[in-house]
Amino acid sequence: MIALEARATDARETSGSDRIGGFVMLCAAIGALGGLLFGYDTGIISAALLSITRSYALSTGGQELVVAALNLGAVAGAALSGPISDRIGRRRTIMIGAVLFALGAAGSGMTPSLSGLLAARLLLGVSVGAATQIIPVYVAELAPSRHRGVLVVLFQLAVVGGILLAFLVGYGVSGLHAAWRIMFLIGVIPAVLLGVGMIALPESPRWLYLRGRGDEALAALERVRPDRASARHEMARIRAAALQQEGGWSELKSPWCRPALIAGLGIAALSQLTGPNVVIYYAPIILSQAGLGHGGALLATVGVGVASALGTAAGMAMVDRTGRRRLLLLMLPAAAACLVASGLCLLGGDPSGWRLWLMLAGLMGYIVFNCGSLSVTVWLIASEVFPMAVRGTGMGLASVTVWLCDLLVSLTTLHIVEGIGTAGTFCLFGAVNLLAWGFVRRFVPETGNCSLEEIEQALRNGSFAQGRGMAVAESDAG
Numbered sequence: 001m002i003a004l005e006a007r008a009t010d011a012r013e014t015s016g017s018d019r020i021g022g023f024v025m026l027c028a029a030i031g032a033l034g035g036l037l038f039g040y041d042t043g044i045i046s047a048a049l050l051s052i053t054r055s056y057a058l059s060t061g062g063q064e065l066v067v068a069a070l071n072l073g074a075v076a077g078a079a080l081s082g083p084i085s086d087r088i089g090r091r092r093t094i095m096i097g098a099v100l101f102a103l104g105a106a107g108s109g110m111t112p113s114l115s116g117l118l119a120a121r122l123l124l125g126v127s128v129g130a131a132t133q134i135i136p137v138y139v140a141e142l143a144p145s146r147h148r149g150v151l152v153v154l155f156q157l158a159v160v161g162g163i164l165l166a167f168l169v170g171y172g173v174s175g176l177h178a179a180w181r182i183m184f185l186i187g188v189i190p191a192v193l194l195g196v197g198m199i200a201l202p203e204s205p206r207w208l209y210l211r212g213r214g215d216e217a218l219a220a221l222e223r224v225r226p227d228r229a230s231a232r233h234e235m236a237r238i239r240a241a242a243l244q245q246e247g248g249w250s251e252l253k254s255p256w257c258r259p260a261l262i263a264g265l266g267i268a269a270l271s272q273l274t275g276p277n278v279v280i281y282y283a284p285i286i287l288s289q290a291g292l293g294h295g296g297a298l299l300a301t302v303g304v305g306v307a308s309a310l311g312t313a314a315g316m317a318m319v320d321r322t323g324r325r326r327l328l329l330l331m332l333p334a335a336a337a338c339l340v341a342s343g344l345c346l347l348g349g350d351p352s353g354w355r356l357w358l359m360l361a362g363l364m365g366y367i368v369f370n371c372g373s374l375s376v377t378v379w380l381i382a383s384e385v386f387p388m389a390v391r392g393t394g395m396g397l398a399s400v401t402v403w404l405c406d407l408l409v410s411l412t413t414l415h416i417v418e419g420i421g422t423a424g425t426f427c428l429f430g431a432v433n434l435l436a437w438g439f440v441r442r443f444v445p446e447t448g449n450c451s452l453e454e455i456e457q458a459l460r461n462g463s464f465a466q467g468r469g470m471a472v473a474e475s476d477a478g
Helices: 002-013 022-058 058-090 089-110 113-140 144-174 179-187 188-198 207-209 214-224 227-244 248-252 255-273 275-287 294-322 325-346 354-371 374-385 390-442 454-462 468-475
Strands: none
Touching: 022 058, 022 089, 022 113, 022 144, 022 179, 022 188, 022 207, 022 214, 058 089, 058 113, 058 354, 058 390, 089 113, 089 179, 089 188, 089 325, 113 144, 113 374, 113 390, 144 179, 144 275, 144 294, 144 390, 207 214, 207 227, 214 227, 214 248, 214 255, 227 390, 227 454, 248 255, 248 390, 255 275, 255 374, 255 390, 255 454, 275 354, 275 454, 294 325, 294 354, 294 374, 325 354, 374 390, 374 454, 390 454
């Protein structure tokens, strides 16, 4: 694949641009607060939904609507933030998103009505969608190529950390009066920290250069690279790539860019259609229907949060060494097997004894393997494969795809459970995980250890997803 062809070039480069510095780590960590907000605001509905359902006597459709309001807003946020970030910059777009995060969280916790809650969750969704579009792009454009994987995946680790925090908060305050309001209001704190933290960070050097601000671009690179020589070396590569840029939708739709669209949008869709948010959003309800009590279902959901954090941490540790593509090919079959095993344990009625424990173990295993592969790589691959001039727009399309598919899943899951049962639902999503494995094997290249400019050049010369490198990568992955 691309990385295998480029590795010899990378080995010859002795520039310090591939060393990870403290300031670029700080940039990635502050950006990861957006991931924490994303995870918290999507995960908290899992615990809050039980209380909201009692407060407003929600039907199945009403429950799905409360969940889906955030997803619908996220579609709009992802669609709008791409062109906005290309126009006004990555940094400013993130700061606007932080303000929307705070307003949405406060509104969700303080609203007196169901309609107000839906409106506030729509606003939260706009900020979540914007965060998933712009923060991975911002970090990818700042990070040195050898460490781009771990730095971008830090965003996803923060996402699952936010989900785990949401589950812990949900379990901890579930017995309090108006517990669901407290759950939402806590989300204001990291939103404020994100907005304040971004004030001190630089703009993306690649965005600055494309806007004709070369001196500012070099100054930004010098802040995130260990020495001036490595910054100048990288600026030369950016300058060379920029000479080939056309920009606009015409470039994104051109035949040479099509493999990037297939890989980026396909992974974006499959990250949701394989079902992780089915468990995150509806675990307490599904597990309650499977025979666990209210408290037991919430406690089991905390286990889901721990499993997602462990899986993401493992994927983060492996993604640069193992490679994006091989990581997916190794973990997706295991995710499918675990989910199907959980489904089989539910056949014949509510599980008990060893069947209950095996069902829960399978569910946790599925979360570990799915979050350690697709959830780790979805924002990373999308932030890597698109050309520089349309990276914001391309990443916006990937984010829109994520949220449209998430919206589809959130609006249909409980109806699918009612139609074919929990066992059938788990087996259905297990089959989708196997389909995802086939898609990765056919369409997704290896982008690890490549600069963003090398990936773009591979697109332009037709070697992005075919040729001698593809054959080698496939044999390595087995």
